[in-house]
Amino acid sequence: MTQVDEKPVVDASSMNAPPPRARWTSVKTRNSLFAVFAVIITGIILALVIYPVGAMLVRIYFPSGAFNSGAFSDVFSSSGVHKSMINTLIVVVLSGAFALIIGALFAWLNERTDATLGAIGAILPLVPFLMPPIAMSAGWIFLADPRTGTLNVALRALLGPLGYGGTQGPLNIESWPGLIYVYTIYLVPFVYVVLSSAFRSIDPALEEASRTSGAGLLRTIRLVALPTLRPAIVSAAVLAVVFGTSVVSIPLLVGTGAKIDVVPVDIVHLMQRYPPETDQAVTLGLLISIIVLAAWSLQRRTVKHNRHATIGSGRIGSGARVRLGKWRWIARAAMIVYLLLVSVLPFLALALVALQPFWSPDIKLSDLSFDNFTALLGSDSIARQSIVNSVVLALIGATVGMAVVVVLIIYTRERSGRLGTVSDFVTKVPAGIPHIVVGVAFLLAFAGSPFGLYGTPLLLLLAYITVYLPQASVAAGAAYDQVGRAVVEASRVSGADQTRTLLKVQAPLMLPGIVGGWTLLFVLMAGELNSSVILASPTTPVVGFIFLSIWENGTYSQLAALGTITSIVSGILVSLIVLRSRISAGAMGSQ
DSSP states (O other), X not given: OOOOOOOOOOOHHHHSSOOHHHHHHHHHHHHHHHHHHHHHHHHHHHHHHHHXXXXXXXXXXOTTSSOOOHHHHHHHTOHHHHHHHXXXXXXXXXXXXXXXXXXXXXXXXXXXXXXXXXXXXXXGGGHHHHSOXXXXXXXXXXXXXXXXXXXXXXXXXXXXXXXXXXXXXXXXXXXXXXXXXXXXXXXXXXXXXHHHHXXXXXXXXXXXXXXXXXXXXXXXXIIIIHHHTHHHHHHHHHHHHHHHHHOOXXXXXXXXXXXXXXXXXXXXXXXXXXXXXXXXXXXXXXXXXXHHHHHHHHHHHHHHHOOOOSBSSSOOSOSOOBOOTTHHHHXXXXXXXXXXXXXXXXXXXXXXXXXXXXXXXXXXXXXXXXXXXXXXXXXXXXXXXXXXXXXXXXXXXXXXXXXXXXXXXXXXXXXXXXXXXXXXXXXXXXXXXXXXXXXXHHHHHHSSTTTOOTTOHXXXXXXXXXXXXXXXXXXXXXXXXXXXXXXXXXXXXXXXXXXXXXXXXXXHHHHHHHHHHHHHHHHHHHTOOHHHHHHOBTTBOOHHHHHHHHHHHTXXXXXXXXXXXXXXXXXXXXXXXXXXXXXXXXXXXXX
């Protein structure tokens, strides 16, 4: 028998592979480049936040080089400030709690149970989110004004034969319940965006294992789902605090009629005086920042001590849904009724008033026309230009903002030390500064020499990205915290550098949360009001600037038309993005 010499088989692909040490050095170098890129971004954001705001604070509190406490004395000596602070806390705490409960319930029903409404259910809770806050507030005033509200007029007609003889009500949006109600429906979409992506990303094996072991539905939720979703729940609560303490449109329109003063409106009034009382406005902003930073600290502590991960094997949203049995149709009906009440009604009120020559509770078909839309969309209309400017700025700003924040979130979460803390902190700082104050700071810092940015879209874009960094950071942080460390470590062990791990592993798994954050930023930037009032100009008008001008002039039918157009444009764009995200997530889950 002939002896055959066996030779080792050599993989041709390994002949050109670098030695292990060289490969490790290459990966380490690319990781260093990623860190350098993150540090550069941090430096740019730090300059955008610290330079204008710091220069303004120095001008206010250190006018001659020594600390001047006059602004604090003026603020705390005012009895109205104490009342406004208490009112702000009451409104934010109550509406935030209600929004958290409603948003979490809807996210769970639509993402984890057989009561889901599918793609429609994913979009409908966001409908109030698609309307600028000032338009949504106006819609509810058109509906529930105690005297001329369309809904009240209809209810009085229905209740008249039953003995109701009042000339006002029965609903009154200009009251404490009305203000908390509008705040709540404004905050629910923010909670829903974060929690729906978290529920969609949760590993169903955890729930299936719990139910297989004999645990009931409530026990599974308490022992498995809630601990797993703790980072997302805290992030949603932080978002509610951030938006609740910064929104101006709702308390300005609804709260003023109810004679309920809150701090954000006080800041606007101080800035609208002549001359503007910037010192007191900024000081009130610092008081708000204490609340926001406290919420941010709670979020960091929760994430730091969290030991649960929801994506461990790359599966997204797969697995059996919870069967609700006879409660399925009840849950669906409850969601549909709620969404009709809070989403469709105010939009229809806007559309109806937009078709009228002027706001009137007496609706005559012969008076309805598209004249307001024609006037707004005319070729020489400043409103048409403002819509185009706002959509373009929102598309660019949301994309750039989320891309920047995703890089920073990954860098700060995976790097301990002062530099990581500074990177995280710089994205949260704008949350404690009212947007109108940021607008003033940007105007003073960048409008004149040497930058000369006054009246340019770039000034508005930089301001938008800066003021909405906290919201983007919270959304991106929640998305990151849903990704298990096992898949990231597996990518690193296989030789992938940090950039490749981000693009090939983390970004796809974070996609639902990233899309939710992008949607959040787009809608906020498209209808931004506070800083736009300061920074917009006749050459660069934006929707928020035009909204306020129309409201102050009392031409409600034109305001309703502008709100209707803006809501439709935002709705189409956001719906396409959300549907695309769900299709992508479904494709990943089936792999």
